[in-house]
Amino acid sequence: MYDIYLKDITRIKNDRKIIDVVGAHFPKGKTTVVIGPSGSGKSTLLKVAAAILPVDSGEIFANDKNLIKMSPKNLLDFRKNSSFVFQDAALWSNKSVYQNMSLPLKQHFPEMDDKVHDGKITKILALAGYTDSIHLRPAAMSIGERKMVSLARALITSPGLIYMDNPLVLVDPAIEKIMRKLIIDIHNTSATIIGNFSSPELIKLIADYLVIIEDGKIVETGTFKSVNESKNPETSTIINSLLNHS
Amino acid sequence: MLGKLGRWLINHVKALLYGLGFFFQIIRATFGFSKNGHVGRKVLTMQILFTGVQALNNISLIAIALGAVIIIQGVGILPQFGQGDLIYPILITIITRELGPMLCAFIIIARSGTAITTEIGSNVVNHEIEAYIATGIDPISYIAVPRFLGVTLSLLLLNLYFNFFGLIGSYFITQFIHPIQAAEYFHKILYNLHLDDIISSLIKSLVFGVIISIVSIYYGFKVEQSSTEIPQMTIKAVGSAFVLCILADALIVLIYYT
Amino acid sequence: MKFQIRFADQIVGLFIILAMLSIVFILIMMGLNQRWFSKDYKFRSSFTSGNGLSVGMPIKLKGFKIGLVDEINLLANDTVEIHFHIFDTYIEKVRKNSVLEFAVSPIGIGGEGMLFHPGKATELIPELSFIPSTDFKEGNALIAKGLVNRPERDDTIVNIINDISPLLRSTSSTMKSLDSLLDTTNDTFNGQSEGPLTDILNEVTIMVTMLNKTISNAMLVVNDILSNTYGISSNLEITTAGLTETKGLITHLLDPKGSIATLLNDDNQLYKELFSIVEEASNTTKELTAFINYINSTQPQISELLEGSREAIVKGKDVLEGLSNNPLLRGGITSVTDQPTTFKSYEEEEF
Numbered sequence: 121m122y123d124i125y126l127k128d129i130t131r132i133k134n135d136r137k138i139i140d141v142v143g144a145h146f147p148k149g150k151t152t153v154v155i156g157p158s159g160s161g162k163s164t165l166l167k168v169a170a171a172i173l174p175v176d177s178g179e180i181f182a183n184d185k186n187l188i189k190m191s192p193k194n195l196l197d198f199r200k201n202s203s204f205v206f207q208d209a210a211l212w213s214n215k216s217v218y219q220n221m222s223l224p225l226k227q228h229f230p231e232m233d234d235k236v237h238d239g240k241i242t243k244i245l246a247l248a249g250y251t252d253s254i255h256l257r258p259a260a261m262s263i264g265e266r267k268m269v270s271l272a273r274a275l276i277t278s279p280g281l282i283y284m285d286n287p288l289v290l291v292d293p294a295i296e297k298i299m300r301k302l303i304i305d306i307h308n309t310s311a312t313i314i315g316n317f318s319s320p321e322l323i324k325l326i327a328d329y330l331v332i333i334e335d336g337k338i339v340e341t342g343t344f345k346s347v348n349e350s351k352n353p354e355t356s357t358i359i360n361s362l363l364n365h366s
Numbered sequence: 367m368l369g370k371l372g373r374w375l376i377n378h379v380k381a382l383l384y385g386l387g388f389f390f391q392i393i394r395a396t397f398g399f400s401k402n403g404h405v406g407r408k409v410l411t412m413q414i415l416f417t418g419v420q421a422l423n424n425i426s427l428i429a430i431a432l433g434a435v436i437i438i439q440g441v442g443i444l445p446q447f448g449q450g451d452l453i454y455p456i457l458i459t460i461i462t463r464e465l466g467p468m469l470c471a472f473i474i475i476a477r478s479g480t481a482i483t484t485e486i487g488s489n490v491v492n493h494e495i496e497a498y499i500a501t502g503i504d505p506i507s508y509i510a511v512p513r514f515l516g517v518t519l520s521l522l523l524l525n526l527y528f529n530f531f532g533l534i535g536s537y538f539i540t541q542f543i544h545p546i547q548a549a550e551y552f553h554k555i556l557y558n559l560h561l562d563d564i565i566s567s568l569i570k571s572l573v574f575g576v577i578i579s580i581v582s583i584y585y586g587f588k589v590e591q592s593s594t595e596i597p598q599m600t601i602k603a604v605g606s607a608f609v610l611c612i613l614a615d616a617l618i619v620l621i622y623y624t
Numbered sequence: 625m626k627f628q629i630r631f632a633d634q635i636v637g638l639f640i641i642l643a644m645l646s647i648v649f650i651l652i653m654m655g656l657n658q659r660w661f662s663k664d665y666k667f668r669s670s671f672t673s674g675n676g677l678s679v680g681m682p683i684k685l686k687g688f689k690i691g692l693v694d695e696i697n698l699l700a701n702d703t704v705e706i707h708f709h710i711f712d713t714y715i716e717k718v719r720k721n722s723v724l725e726f727a728v729s730p731i732g733i734g735g736e737g738m739l740f741h742p743g744k745a746t747e748l749i750p751e752l753s754f755i756p757s758t759d760f761k762e763g764n765a766l767i768a769k770g771l772v773n774r775p776e777r778d779d780t781i782v783n784i785i786n787d788i789s790p791l792l793r794s795t796s797s798t799m800k801s802l803d804s805l806l807d808t809t810n811d812t813f814n815g816q817s818e819g820p821l822t823d824i825l826n827e828v829t830i831m832v833t834m835l836n837k838t839i840s841n842a843m844l845v846v847n848d849i850l851s852n853t854y855g856i857s858s859n860l861e862i863t864t865a866g867l868t869e870t871k872g873l874i875t876h877l878l879d880p881k882g883s884i885a886t887l888l889n890d891d892n893q894l895y896k897e898l899f900s901i902v903e904e905a906s907n908t909t910k911e912l913t914a915f916i917n918y919i920n921s922t923q924p925q926i927s928e929l930l931e932g933s934r935e936a937i938v939k940g941k942d943v944l945e946g947l948s949n950n951p952l953l954r955g956g957i958t959s960v961t962d963q964p965t966t967f968k969s970y971e972e973e974e975f
Binding site: 167170172173195196199200202203204206208210211212213214223224227228283 | 485488489492493494496497498499500501502503
Binding site: 411412414415418419420422519523526527529530552553556557559561564 | 628629632633635636639640643646647650651653654657658
């Protein structure tokens, strides 16, 4: 379980600050949802918060330890206890479903017994609703199936912190239903979720905290309730267009 | 104008420094590979399979044909001015010292260099590299190092096979056209083949292997977002690898034989 | 494809092992061919000059490469010291009294290089010892004493040149003796010497025999020039031979085996022989008388004759020297002998 805090983060691309965050807090054991118009830097913020993308300045604290200056050993420990669900699934294309699931386990639990290892893969895949052959390569799968496996891959190491970058976008309704249920289940455990979701219903259901972002800058953060009822005109515009439009 | 030139220079020096930094990062990760390479070893095996084993038929065919051509041309021309035995040094110079490492390098650039750049480029575009990072797998030690080791080792081994086929295999082909006494041929080949030739050949293929793998991996990682960048980077990788290999060859010859 | 991926480890392992085996095999074969694993025995020698010597130069015995020159140094005393090694397969050739010779081909191409002449002793020379060369007395003395197994050269031109050298030496020494003889003869006839005439004549005979030997060796080359001298000197020889042979005749007659019976029973053979000897003796006596008279009357002419023969020999020496020194002449010989084989080789060439 981690408590993530971003301090004075900037990420520059083509002489433009695409992320410029003075401070953002993602509390331990809670679900924080990042909301903003498309192109506002939600995915980038998530990747920066997960220390996947490098930053040009600033610090990322995970339980008061700076991820940027962390020793490789401690960083590996952080990776073991965190995972990332990518918007485009980002399954390893030269690996089968089984190998995609197996690699994180091999990386973090090299001593794990083969039976336990295989059993775990089967169990998690079933939980995510994947029923096809585990020997398929991502290219042979539908986008929905890929996202399913992607979510399963993120859960295989039982992490305490999960970053979710639009896991349900482009997924057909049948699969979405299964995945949505799984996400709610995760939310109900003690795990920390830092997410970017497009479904207002899901956000309203699971979001404990909200982070409003526009043009790479944090507009407002706080509990779901406080942000939702914010008097800030920018916040209410975004909230109204994204959460309360229907 | 001056500002433009200055910026061009600064950008190129920056790119060069970045490339060198990249190179040293790979070298450093290579030393840690045997220690914590439990997930990378399979990638290395596959890389050798694709780069080395699957190129073997091309390499051996070219080596045998080239060796046979040199022998046939040599035994036709050289005795006319009483230098028939010069065929052996010529064969060794071409096969072992020069064309062996160079042709192997060209074949590997065409086969594996392009494949590596394309593969890594599409990995970047599909965020697979980010997925590795998120899983705690260092892309340098998991993707770059096995490819670096695989290509370098494969080129080294392919060069040995090239020499073997070029010097020995070609003899048997020549027998159909221009028979030479086997004892005479092998004695003279072994007499004229010096340790220097073998060492310089191996050094060359080692250097070429390093150049090809580093350049291909570097350009692969240079792809940023769009899949249209992949072919552009592949072309750049091939061009750079060719030029760097030839320059390195000239440099090695200069250092080694002067 | 499936097969290759399933057995990737085995295939890659085989690929690596075969390459390693092939390089090891080639290295071993190279090593055997280029003698990497054999022990070499080191020795030293010295020469007067480093001209033509080079590091890595092969040391040959009867056309076989038995070793290599390792190091050449110019020492403080201006001699050139070389270090060389002999391959272990030929180490039993390095016997006591062995000599090293640096032979240069007179033709200039395809120099013969460093030749090793094993000694005739059976005892081996220990490693690192000094082996004398023909550049110094030590080596030549061993050859002169016949302690060295030095083969005849098989190169005709080299043989000629080598034979001419001693010829030249003996010619000069003959000439020196001839000079002194001439002086003595002159002195005698001038009444300045008390030695008997026979002594002088004997000396003349010895000299002339030497001269004959010398001249007949050089005859092939200088026949024309010396023919005159030869004729005269052979006459002299016969005369003096006859003079000494008279003693032989008497001993023959007094021989117990030469009985009267033999004389009677051998179909007049002995008689005839005896007669011819007596006759020859009488002729010789006559000739000797004539010769003495001749000498008495023509003493200045003898001097002149001897002087003439001396000049002829000087000319002969010049010719020989010319032959050994003149590079154009050597070149001429080479091209004349080589021309036909070149043509032949071109005709035989397959195009």
